[in-house]
Amino acid sequence: xxxxxxxxxxxxxxxxxxxxxxxxxxxxxxxxxxxxxxxxxxxxxxxxxxxxxxxxxxxxxxxxxxxxxxxxxxxxxxxxxxxxxxxxxxxxxxxxxxxxxxxxxxxxxxxxxxxxxxxxxxxxxxxxxxxxxxxxxxxxxxxxxxxxxxxxxxxxxxxxxxxxxxxxxxxxxxxxxxxxxxxxxxxxxxxxxxxxxxxxxxxxxxxxxxxxxxxxxxxxxxxxxxxxxxx
Ligand code: ATP
Ligand code: MG
Numbered sequence: 001x002x003x004x005x006x007x008x009x010x011x012x013x014x015x016x017x018x019x020x021x022x023x024x025x026x027x028x029x030x031x032x033x034x035x036x037x038x039x040x041x042x043x044x045x046x047x048x049x050x051x052x053x054x055x056x057x058x059x060x061x062x063x064x065x066x067x068x069x070x071x072x073x074x075x076x077x078x079x080x081x082x083x084x085x086x087x088x089x090x091x092x093x094x095x096x097x098x099x100x101x102x103x104x105x106x107x108x109x110x111x112x113x114x115x116x117x118x119x120x121x122x123x124x125x126x127x128x129x130x131x132x133x134x135x136x137x138x139x140x141x142x143x144x145x146x147x148x149x150x151x152x153x154x155x156x157x158x159x160x161x162x163x164x165x166x167x168x169x170x171x172x173x174x175x176x177x178x179x180x181x182x183x184x185x186x187x188x189x190x191x192x193x194x195x196x197x198x199x200x201x202x203x204x205x206x207x208x209x210x211x212x213x214x215x216x217x218x219x220x221x222x223x224x225x226x227x228x229x230x231x
Pocket of ligand 2: 050100
Protein backbone atom coordinates (compact mmCIF):
# COMPACT_ATOMS: atom_id res chain seq x y z
CA UNK A 1 0.00 0.00 0.00
CA UNK A 2 2.80 2.39 1.00
CA UNK A 3 4.57 1.64 -2.27
CA UNK A 4 1.50 2.46 -4.31
CA UNK A 5 0.97 5.75 -2.47
CA UNK A 6 4.57 6.79 -2.94
CA UNK A 7 4.34 5.84 -6.64
CA UNK A 8 1.21 7.99 -7.05
CA UNK A 9 2.90 10.91 -5.29
CA UNK A 10 6.01 10.61 -7.45
CA UNK A 11 3.93 10.40 -10.62
CA UNK A 12 1.91 13.48 -9.61
CA UNK A 13 5.12 15.42 -9.02
CA UNK A 14 6.50 14.30 -12.37
CA UNK A 15 3.31 15.23 -14.23
CA UNK A 16 3.37 18.67 -12.57
CA UNK A 17 7.00 19.08 -13.58
CA UNK A 18 6.19 18.00 -17.16
CA UNK A 19 3.26 20.44 -17.43
CA UNK A 20 3.65 22.88 -20.28
CA UNK A 21 3.98 26.46 -19.04
CA UNK A 22 2.02 29.27 -20.55
CA UNK A 23 2.87 32.99 -20.25
CA UNK A 24 0.61 35.86 -21.27
CA UNK A 25 1.29 39.51 -22.17
CA UNK A 26 -1.60 41.96 -21.88
CA UNK A 27 -1.53 45.74 -22.11
CA UNK A 28 -2.90 48.68 -24.11
CA UNK A 29 -1.74 49.36 -27.69
CA UNK A 30 1.89 50.40 -27.82
CA UNK A 31 2.70 49.09 -24.34
CA UNK A 32 5.52 47.01 -25.79
CA UNK A 33 3.95 43.53 -25.86
CA UNK A 34 5.33 42.67 -29.30
CA UNK A 35 8.79 44.09 -28.54
CA UNK A 36 9.07 42.18 -25.27
CA UNK A 37 7.62 39.02 -26.85
CA UNK A 38 10.43 38.97 -29.43
CA UNK A 39 13.05 39.12 -26.70
CA UNK A 40 11.28 36.52 -24.55
CA UNK A 41 10.98 33.91 -27.30
CA UNK A 42 14.64 34.38 -28.28
CA UNK A 43 15.70 33.71 -24.68
CA UNK A 44 13.25 30.94 -23.71
CA UNK A 45 12.32 29.37 -27.05
CA UNK A 46 8.55 29.39 -26.32
CA UNK A 47 5.98 29.10 -29.09
CA UNK A 48 4.76 32.67 -29.77
CA UNK A 49 1.11 33.30 -30.41
CA UNK A 50 0.03 36.91 -31.09
CA UNK A 51 -3.66 37.15 -32.01
CA UNK A 52 -2.94 40.58 -33.54
CA UNK A 53 -0.29 39.09 -35.87
CA UNK A 54 -2.51 36.11 -36.80
CA UNK A 55 -5.37 38.51 -37.64
CA UNK A 56 -3.15 40.87 -39.63
CA UNK A 57 -2.16 37.89 -41.72
CA UNK A 58 -5.79 36.73 -42.06
CA UNK A 59 -7.01 40.20 -43.10
CA UNK A 60 -5.11 39.86 -46.38
CA UNK A 61 -7.72 37.30 -47.48
CA UNK A 62 -10.74 38.32 -45.42
CA UNK A 63 -12.50 41.64 -45.95
CA UNK A 64 -14.62 41.22 -42.83
CA UNK A 65 -11.54 40.96 -40.58
CA UNK A 66 -9.91 43.88 -42.45
CA UNK A 67 -12.89 46.14 -41.71
CA UNK A 68 -12.98 45.27 -38.00
CA UNK A 69 -9.22 45.78 -37.56
CA UNK A 70 -9.36 49.13 -39.35
CA UNK A 71 -11.95 50.39 -36.87
CA UNK A 72 -9.92 49.11 -33.91
CA UNK A 73 -12.80 46.93 -32.68
CA UNK A 74 -12.52 43.39 -31.28
CA UNK A 75 -12.91 40.35 -33.55
CA UNK A 76 -15.79 38.01 -32.47
CA UNK A 77 -14.78 35.37 -29.90
CA UNK A 78 -15.86 32.45 -32.09
CA UNK A 79 -13.37 33.40 -34.81
CA UNK A 80 -10.52 34.12 -32.38
CA UNK A 81 -11.08 30.78 -30.63
CA UNK A 82 -11.08 28.93 -33.97
CA UNK A 83 -7.81 30.60 -35.02
CA UNK A 84 -6.14 29.90 -31.65
CA UNK A 85 -7.22 26.26 -31.62
CA UNK A 86 -5.90 25.72 -35.18
CA UNK A 87 -2.59 27.43 -34.34
CA UNK A 88 -2.01 25.30 -31.26
CA UNK A 89 -2.85 22.10 -33.14
CA UNK A 90 -0.37 22.96 -35.91
CA UNK A 91 2.55 24.01 -33.71
CA UNK A 92 4.74 22.42 -31.09
CA UNK A 93 4.03 23.85 -27.64
CA UNK A 94 6.30 21.53 -25.67
CA UNK A 95 8.81 24.27 -24.77
CA UNK A 96 6.05 26.49 -23.41
CA UNK A 97 3.85 29.08 -25.01
CA UNK A 98 3.67 32.88 -25.00
CA UNK A 99 0.35 34.58 -25.76
CA UNK A 100 0.28 38.26 -26.80
CA UNK A 101 -3.10 40.01 -26.75
CA UNK A 102 -5.08 36.91 -25.73
CA UNK A 103 -7.37 36.34 -23.84
CA UNK A 104 -9.23 39.63 -24.23
CA UNK A 105 -12.70 38.54 -23.03
CA UNK A 106 -14.03 36.24 -20.30
CA UNK A 107 -15.26 33.86 -22.96
CA UNK A 108 -11.73 33.70 -24.41
CA UNK A 109 -10.27 33.21 -20.90
CA UNK A 110 -12.62 30.30 -20.20
CA UNK A 111 -11.85 28.70 -23.56
CA UNK A 112 -8.13 29.11 -22.88
CA UNK A 113 -8.54 27.15 -19.63
CA UNK A 114 -10.11 24.31 -21.60
CA UNK A 115 -7.52 24.34 -24.38
CA UNK A 116 -4.67 24.33 -21.85
CA UNK A 117 -6.04 21.49 -19.76
CA UNK A 118 -6.53 19.39 -22.91
CA UNK A 119 -2.87 19.98 -23.77
CA UNK A 120 -1.42 19.29 -20.30
CA UNK A 121 -0.57 22.99 -20.02
CA UNK A 122 -1.23 25.67 -17.44
CA UNK A 123 -0.91 29.43 -17.05
CA UNK A 124 2.23 30.45 -15.13
CA UNK A 125 2.17 34.24 -15.35
CA UNK A 126 -0.01 36.95 -16.89
CA UNK A 127 2.02 40.14 -17.31
CA UNK A 128 -0.15 43.25 -17.23
CA UNK A 129 1.80 46.09 -18.84
CA UNK A 130 0.36 49.50 -18.03
CA UNK A 131 0.54 52.65 -20.17
CA UNK A 132 -1.42 55.92 -20.21
CA UNK A 133 -3.43 57.24 -23.16
CA UNK A 134 -1.06 60.13 -23.91
CA UNK A 135 1.96 57.83 -24.23
CA UNK A 136 -0.09 55.27 -26.18
CA UNK A 137 -1.04 57.88 -28.81
CA UNK A 138 2.54 59.19 -29.01
CA UNK A 139 4.06 55.73 -29.46
CA UNK A 140 1.47 54.36 -31.87
CA UNK A 141 1.55 57.43 -34.14
CA UNK A 142 5.30 57.12 -34.54
CA UNK A 143 5.32 53.30 -34.85
CA UNK A 144 6.53 51.72 -38.08
CA UNK A 145 6.74 47.96 -38.69
CA UNK A 146 9.13 45.94 -40.85
CA UNK A 147 7.21 44.34 -43.72
CA UNK A 148 9.45 41.27 -43.61
CA UNK A 149 10.36 40.40 -40.00
CA UNK A 150 7.73 42.47 -38.15
CA UNK A 151 10.19 44.38 -35.93
CA UNK A 152 8.71 47.59 -34.50
CA UNK A 153 10.45 50.97 -34.85
CA UNK A 154 9.69 54.43 -33.54
CA UNK A 155 10.29 57.25 -36.02
CA UNK A 156 10.66 59.50 -32.94
CA UNK A 157 13.78 57.62 -31.87
CA UNK A 158 15.06 56.56 -35.31
CA UNK A 159 14.41 59.63 -37.46
CA UNK A 160 16.44 58.41 -40.43
CA UNK A 161 14.90 54.95 -40.46
CA UNK A 162 13.06 53.80 -43.55
CA UNK A 163 14.47 50.26 -43.67
CA UNK A 164 14.69 47.56 -41.03
CA UNK A 165 18.07 47.45 -39.29
CA UNK A 166 17.88 43.66 -38.97
CA UNK A 167 16.68 42.42 -42.38
CA UNK A 168 16.56 45.65 -44.47
CA UNK A 169 12.82 45.14 -45.11
CA UNK A 170 10.73 48.20 -45.95
CA UNK A 171 8.98 49.82 -42.98
CA UNK A 172 5.25 50.54 -43.11
CA UNK A 173 2.55 52.02 -40.89
CA UNK A 174 -0.21 49.62 -39.74
CA UNK A 175 -3.70 50.54 -41.02
CA UNK A 176 -5.04 50.75 -37.47
CA UNK A 177 -2.13 53.03 -36.41
CA UNK A 178 -2.90 55.78 -38.94
CA UNK A 179 -5.86 57.45 -37.30
CA UNK A 180 -5.85 59.01 -33.80
CA UNK A 181 -9.55 58.24 -33.28
CA UNK A 182 -8.92 54.53 -33.93
CA UNK A 183 -5.93 54.57 -31.55
CA UNK A 184 -8.08 56.13 -28.80
CA UNK A 185 -10.84 53.60 -29.53
CA UNK A 186 -8.41 50.68 -29.14
CA UNK A 187 -7.15 52.15 -25.86
CA UNK A 188 -10.70 52.60 -24.49
CA UNK A 189 -11.71 49.08 -25.55
CA UNK A 190 -8.63 47.74 -23.74
CA UNK A 191 -9.45 49.69 -20.56
CA UNK A 192 -12.97 48.28 -20.62
CA UNK A 193 -12.12 44.66 -21.40
CA UNK A 194 -9.19 44.34 -18.99
CA UNK A 195 -11.35 44.95 -15.89
CA UNK A 196 -13.40 41.71 -16.05
CA UNK A 197 -10.27 39.79 -17.08
CA UNK A 198 -8.43 41.01 -13.96
CA UNK A 199 -11.43 39.99 -11.84
CA UNK A 200 -11.50 36.56 -13.48
CA UNK A 201 -7.85 35.92 -12.54
CA UNK A 202 -7.95 37.80 -9.21
CA UNK A 203 -7.87 34.70 -7.03
CA UNK A 204 -5.06 33.05 -8.98
CA UNK A 205 -1.43 33.99 -8.39
CA UNK A 206 -0.85 34.59 -12.11
CA UNK A 207 -0.92 38.40 -12.27
CA UNK A 208 2.31 40.42 -12.43
CA UNK A 209 2.12 44.18 -13.03
CA UNK A 210 4.71 45.89 -15.18
CA UNK A 211 5.11 49.65 -15.65
CA UNK A 212 5.19 50.18 -19.44
CA UNK A 213 6.88 53.57 -19.02
CA UNK A 214 10.11 51.93 -17.83
CA UNK A 215 12.96 51.39 -20.30
CA UNK A 216 12.67 48.41 -22.67
CA UNK A 217 15.69 46.66 -21.09
CA UNK A 218 14.45 47.23 -17.54
CA UNK A 219 11.04 45.74 -18.44
CA UNK A 220 12.74 42.74 -20.04
CA UNK A 221 14.81 42.23 -16.87
CA UNK A 222 11.67 42.18 -14.72
CA UNK A 223 9.87 39.80 -17.07
CA UNK A 224 12.88 37.46 -17.30
CA UNK A 225 13.29 37.38 -13.52
CA UNK A 226 9.64 36.38 -13.06
CA UNK A 227 9.71 33.72 -15.79
CA UNK A 228 12.84 32.10 -14.36
CA UNK A 229 11.24 32.03 -10.91
CA UNK A 230 8.20 30.14 -12.18
CA UNK A 231 9.42 28.18 -15.18
P1 ATP B 1 -0.29 46.59 -30.13
O1 ATP B 1 -0.12 48.03 -30.35
O2 ATP B 1 0.63 46.06 -29.10
O3 ATP B 1 -0.22 45.78 -31.38
P2 ATP B 1 -3.17 46.28 -29.95
O4 ATP B 1 -3.89 45.82 -28.73
O5 ATP B 1 -3.72 47.47 -30.60
O6 ATP B 1 -1.73 46.43 -29.46
P3 ATP B 1 -3.00 43.75 -31.32
O7 ATP B 1 -2.97 42.96 -30.08
O8 ATP B 1 -1.91 43.54 -32.29
O9 ATP B 1 -3.03 45.30 -31.11
O10 ATP B 1 -4.41 43.53 -31.98
C1 ATP B 1 -4.77 44.28 -33.11
C2 ATP B 1 -6.25 44.17 -33.33
O11 ATP B 1 -6.59 42.78 -33.51
C3 ATP B 1 -7.12 44.63 -32.16
O12 ATP B 1 -7.41 45.99 -32.23
C4 ATP B 1 -8.38 43.75 -32.38
O13 ATP B 1 -9.17 44.27 -33.42
C5 ATP B 1 -7.82 42.45 -32.89
N1 ATP B 1 -7.54 41.45 -31.83
C6 ATP B 1 -6.33 41.04 -31.43
N2 ATP B 1 -6.44 40.10 -30.47
C7 ATP B 1 -7.76 39.92 -30.26
C8 ATP B 1 -8.52 39.10 -29.39
N3 ATP B 1 -7.93 38.26 -28.52
N4 ATP B 1 -9.87 39.17 -29.45
C9 ATP B 1 -10.47 40.00 -30.31
N5 ATP B 1 -9.83 40.80 -31.16
C10 ATP B 1 -8.48 40.77 -31.15
MG1 MG C 1 1.16 43.89 -30.82
